[in-house]
Amino acid sequence: MAVTIQQVARAARVSPSTVSNVLNGRDSRMLPATKLRVEQTIAQLGYRPNRAARQLRTGRVPLIGLVVPSVANPFWGRFAHLVESVAMRSGFRVLLGNSDRDPARETEYLEELWADGITSVLLCSSLPSIAHVQPYLRRGMTIVAFDRTSQLGDPVLVNVSVDNSLGAQLATHHLLEQGHRRLAFVSGRLSSVNRRERLDGFLRTLDRAGVDVDPALVYRDAADRAADRAGDLDAAELGRVAARELLARPAAPTAIVAINDLFAIGVCAGVRDAGLQVGRDVSVVGFDDITLADLTSPALTTVRQPLPEMAEATVQLLVGDAPARAGQSLLMRPELVVRASTGPPPRAV
């Protein structure tokens, strides 16, 4: 059916190996004239090397596995888009997997990817433990963990993440500067290391500023719902509920730091439910700077992750010319983006 290297060789009146040499840039092994003739024949016949045969022979395949919690989440959707573009430029295609934050599914994916001969995997997992990837590292898989800083006891791999603690510090500091003293923090379960880091940045900043933290204002969805794993889509709903509960308290907060933009959008809705106005009565800060953050109204003040740069760096680390050394860590710098949701300085409290 498809054109083979043999046919090209015959048409160009050379041997298959010469065609192969042309294909693989071993220019020194043939006359320029021969090379030209082969190239023309290839173009003329519309020949494309068979990937399966190539993989069988070389053991390599230009594919990377991308495992994200859920591409339905706008943050991961954008990341997947960026990764795909960068990978494409390096000649790699992307195999997509959604883990729904389930370690069993992550393992399952790694197993399949390994069986498919794919050795480069970009794993977006923020699970507390990633011990389950250890066997694959041992077998020689290259894994870059994205959005998860290296933890004590982790298997040795490459990490790329934003500095979550710093990000939360920027957000909190901004609110303090605006004069807020009763700050709340809203997240779902602190089921991932980056969430803990963000909370840590929040607490640390308040502590350094000598501002008391009311434990009742740290909302972590204590309900601990079973379905939280797939929670990428209910994040906003959780935020909404949290905001309502917090604002109903006797000593309600005047500012709320949300664990991410989806939560923040929900928080904004909850603030309105409470009959208050975001950016005037209550300030809200998100995290990530997803595309929608500046389309809500009021637009969301948030901590931006430099996603394009992160995607670029991550893919380079994975399949670039200077491959990453295991154990290497890349911590990107977040940036505060001030928008209307933190409004002008609030009235005195």
Next chain:
Amino acid sequence: MAVTIQQVARAARVSPSTVSNVLNGRDSRMLPATKLRVEQTIAQLGYRPNRAARQLRTGRVPLIGLVVPSVANPFWGRFAHLVESVAMRSGFRVLLGNSDRDPARETEYLEELWADGITSVLLCSSLPSIAHVQPYLRRGMTIVAFDRTSQLGDPVLVNVSVDNSLGAQLATHHLLEQGHRRLAFVSGRLSSVNRRERLDGFLRTLDRAGVDVDPALVYRDAADRAADRAGDLDAAELGRVAARELLARPAAPTAIVAINDLFAIGVCAGVRDAGLQVGRDVSVVGFDDITLADLTSPALTTVRQPLPEMAEATVQLLVGDAPARAGQSLLMRPELVVRASTGPPPRAV
């Protein structure tokens, strides 16, 4: 490195072909005892057949190509998630491609997928013409076009789409029932068939109701920006600009039908920019029912595409047991979801 069929055969003291027969369910060709022994050996050695070798031999590979405009768009992100889940259940993995609505990139993808031996492609393209896929169909690729109804002159393939015209009719009808008489329609360039169908449904409904259409209220981003192709992310921004312009007109609309939810979210922002309130002064209807539609405030009335059912059906058509016949068409029924953005019936105009 990895375990091969030979090693399994040796360990189970049978020939490779017997192992292969076990693998491929040709049970009748061996004693149950033999089968059991082989299966145990496979489990014990952790053997997984080499995909490349298999593909080389059979010419098949359990991969489907998924080409979407952009997974960064929440609608396509969710669709990609659904497709991946359904495909997984059928034993297929998903190769992701973002076309950014560029026919050249679509072609490039098809070319690569073909060279990779992938014969099942789910193409999410709403380009006016998909003549560029013809060569691949001819070569034997199975292509299902999603989100694009069959057009005159199209190559013969399988189509899956929501009934866009009906959807727009539902939306428009709802607004008429609410008493609106000055309705506007907001879209970007009418660069896709589904957008034209939606406009058509809008116009037809007004026409049947005997309501005049002010051509000035049909906003199609006449600016025709060059960058519109990648417009998945500026959709909301365009909607915002459109709403502002429309509401600044002498005979401003009291209701706005947006081409999709992203536009609608922008339209809502534009309404607020104009000092008006969505759901009270101006009603807004979207299309798609993306996850964010009920998190905005007010929540968005919209036309729901039954995405889970559509994803299921599409993947089944592509790789299911009863493969689709080219030329087949599946038109799914949309459903109006009424939320606060169309508020209570408006004041008389």
Next chain:
DNA sequence: CTGTTAGCGCCTTCAT
């Protein structure tokens, strides 16, 4: 500088 050769791991007739 170019061609010959020997597999990569698997499936699938065809024998036994």
Next chain:
DNA sequence: ATGAAGGCGCTAACAG
């Protein structure tokens, strides 16, 4: 009921 053998398309020694 099981095994032997050939070849899918390609690359990389190794000859010439």
